[in-house]
Amino acid sequence: MSSNRRILLVDDTKSIHEDFRKILAPAAAEPTDLQSARAAFFGAKDDGLASEAKATDVTNYELENAYQGMQALDMVKAAIAEGNPYCVAFVDVRMPPGWDGIQTIKELWQVDPDLHCVICTAYSDYSWDETVAELGHTDKLLILKKPFDPAEIRQTASAFSAKWNAAASEKRAMEAVRQKETEARAYASSLETLNKALATSKASADRMSVMKSEFMLRLTSEVSTHLNAILDRLIEDGRTEGLDDALDRSQRLLETIDKVIDFTHVEAGTLEINSTQCSVREVVEDVEQTFRTRAEAKGLILEIRMNDSVPSAVKTDPARLSQVLSQLIDNAIRYTDNGRVHLSVGTEPTESWDRVRLRFDVTDTGRGIGQERVGHVFEPFSSRAKGELAEGSGLGLTVAKQVARLLDGDVHFDSLPGEGCTFTLRLEVKRVDGASEEPRSPQQPSAFDSWPGSQQSPPRGGGPTPQ
Numbered sequence: 001m002s003s004n005r006r007i008l009l010v011d012d013t014k015s016i017h018e019d020f021r022k023i024l025a026p027a028a029a030e031p032t033d034l035q036s037a038r039a040a041f042f043g044a045k046d047d048g049l050a051s052e053a054k055a056t057d058v059t060n061y062e063l064e065n066a067y068q069g070m071q072a073l074d075m076v077k078a079a080i081a082e083g084n085p086y087c088v089a090f091v092d093v094r095m096p097p098g099w100d101g102i103q104t105i106k107e108l109w110q111v112d113p114d115l116h117c118v119i120c121t122a123y124s125d126y127s128w129d130e131t132v133a134e135l136g137h138t139d140k141l142l143i144l145k146k147p148f149d150p151a152e153i154r155q156t157a158s159a160f161s162a163k164w165n166a167a168a169s170e171k172r173a174m175e176a177v178r179q180k181e182t183e184a185r186a187y188a189s190s191l192e193t194l195n196k197a198l199a200t201s202k203a204s205a206d207r208m209s210v211m212k213s214e215f216m217l218r219l220t221s222e223v224s225t226h227l228n229a230i231l232d233r234l235i236e237d238g239r240t241e242g243l244d245d246a247l248d249r250s251q252r253l254l255e256t257i258d259k260v261i262d263f264t265h266v267e268a269g270t271l272e273i274n275s276t277q278c279s280v281r282e283v284v285e286d287v288e289q290t291f292r293t294r295a296e297a298k299g300l301i302l303e304i305r306m307n308d309s310v311p312s313a314v315k316t317d318p319a320r321l322s323q324v325l326s327q328l329i330d331n332a333i334r335y336t337d338n339g340r341v342h343l344s345v346g347t348e349p350t351e352s353w354d355r356v357r358l359r360f361d362v363t364d365t366g367r368g369i370g371q372e373r374v375g376h377v378f379e380p381f382s383s384r385a386k387g388e389l390a391e392g393s394g395l396g397l398t399v400a401k402q403v404a405r406l407l408d409g410d411v412h413f414d415s416l417p418g419e420g421c422t423f424t425l426r427l428e429v430k431r432v433d434g435a436s437e438e439p440r441s442p443q444q445p446s447a448f449d450s451w452p453g454s455q456q457s458p459p460r461g462g463g464p465t466p467q
Contacts, residue, residue, distance in 0.1 A: 003165050004087045005061045006079070007157060010072040010104060011092040011120065017065045020090065023150045024061040024157055061157060068095055069104030076111050085112055087164035088157055090144070093121035102126060102134050105141075114167065115140070116160040122146035139163075211379070262323075262399045273406050277432050278318035280310055280358065284345060287325045295333050301340035302329075309347045311356060313432040320403050321427070324411070325360060327400040328423045332364040336420070339365030350428060358409075360425040368417040377413060 009020050064086075066072035072089070079085045089108060093101035105117045117140060119131070126134070128143070135141060142156060265271040288304050295302040325343070332341045341364045348357040369377060378401045401411045408428050415421030 003161070004085070004168065005059070005161055006084065006086045007061045007063050007161070008066060008072060008075060008086045008089040009063060010066045010069065010089060010095070010101070012067050012095040013092070014067075016092070019148070020153070021063055023148075023153050025063045026060070059158065061161070069099030069101075069107065072104055073107050073111065076108050076115065080112055086115060088116045088118065088160045090118045090120055090153075093119060093125050094123065100125070102131065105135060109135075114164065116164050117141050118156055118160070119143045120146065120148070260395065262395075262403070271403065271406060273317045273320060275315050275317050277313055277315055278321075279313055280321075280345065281306065281312070283318050283322050284325070284343070287322055287329060288343075290326065291329050291333060294330075295341060298333065298336075299338060300333060300336060302333075303340060303342040305342070305344045307344075307346040310345055310358065311347075311431050314356070314358070314429040315432055316407060316427065316429045320407055324400045324404050324407075324425055325362075327396045328360070328362040328411070328425065331396060331423070332362050332366065336364040336366030339420075348426070354431050354433075355428055356431055358425075358427045358429060360427070361422050362424075363420070363422040365420045368420050369413070369415040370417050374415070378411075 007024060009017055011017060011020075064075065066075055069091075072091070076086060076089075089105075091101040091104055091108075095101065095104070099107065101119055101121070105119070108115055108117065119141070121143070122145065131141075131143070140160075142160070144152065144156060262271065284304060284306065288302065292302050329341060329343060341362065344361045344363070346359045346361075348359055350357050378397050397411075404411045404425055404427065409426050411423060411425050413421055413423045
């Protein structure tokens with residue numbers, strides 16, 4: 001940065017200002033008419049003050065003038081606001097009718113504590129002790145007695161301006177050091193944050209690796225178990241009662257493979273959603289027919305109830321909706337040993353007249369979910385308990401939740417260990433106007449009951465331990 005040589009002269013006498021300009025800024029001093037005429041006829045010739053100033057120091061200062069203390073204060077404030085402060089102020093002691101020099105300096109230092117001040121006086125208005133008592137001990141103050149010695153004025157201006165610039169340079173250097181220190185601390189903090197993130201990521205990756213290994217063992221075991229059972233049934237001569245079991249195991253094996261394929265698509269972001277007009281009742285009926293036999297084989301009651309507020313037709317992907325509901329009901333039946341599995345279908349209001357939020361609650365009287373498993377229900381490859389090889393692929397609920405999100409919905413659950421739990425699917429869909437259900441044939445009665453009234457589903461119960 002360029003050196004600051006801005007000087008403020010505060011004096012109520014105009015001639016003093018002219019003398020200071022000749023001493024501190026001779027090149028800028030305006031010649032009188034007589035000096036101009038003399039320069040025109042006889043060549044340029046300066047008076048004694050300017051000549052002595054040029055002989056002692058070739059440096060010019062940027063000199064500005066104030067005639068009263070309050071005017072000087074306004075000028076210092078403006079200079080600070082512009083980022084172009086004064087480095088030195090020469091202040092006269094007697095400046096009636098306003099502030100005297102001591103009061104003026106006190107006011108200036110309130111605004112600019114770095115300003116170096118020179119008291120100019122020809123009288124003994126204040127002793128040195130009185131001055132110190134008013135302004136304090138400081139290396140930013142000098143007393144200059146009148147009449148002025150031009151060399152003394154320039155030396156004082158030179159010393160004080162150099163001192164001010166040195167202090168300003170040191171201050172800038174300290175600010176730069178502090179800024180670098182702050183940047184270094186921020187960098188160190190970012191490194192620490194990054195290290196923690198990497199450590200967390202590594203722990204997560206390690207955990208996922210272990211879970212995938214467990215999953216592969218589980219998947220291999222399940223595939224092997226089903227295939228061996230199928231082969232055993234098929235090679236038994238003269239017996240046909242095992243074919244149903246072989247077919248059931250084949251179906252479970254296909255379901256496991258489908259879950260692995262869907263999970264792979266979910267991970268890759270390539271799972272497709274094909275929305276079309278469909279009947280919620282038909283989707284639920286198909287799911288009920290798929291699982292009723294399985295529920296009855298375990299001695300469970302499968303109940304389906306639908307609220308009258310459910311639209312007859314909506315726009316969504318019926319295959320994916322069926323996939324999510326099937327997984328929730330399969331999960332409930334798998335981990336419920338006695339009692340019932342209940343699916344209720346209702347609606348909740350939305351902010352748009354042409355859209356509705358469907359709510360599916362799958363409630364059972366199964367084992368429930370322990371507190372240690374609550375945070376891992378929807379994680380892939382998770383087993384029922386630590387060290388236990390769980391039944392199934394461990395992907396069903398993971399895929400169900402991800403598919404629900406692709407359908408503009410989500411899956412949540414509530415559970416009481418030992419009392420069961422409820423898995424809830426909320427899905428926002430578009431109503432389809434003018435759609436009507438086809439009449440049901442007498443040979444195919446409704447697989448579920450409808451109930452009028454409230455849009456809310458029946459109270460939730462407990463529920464299944466997830467796959």
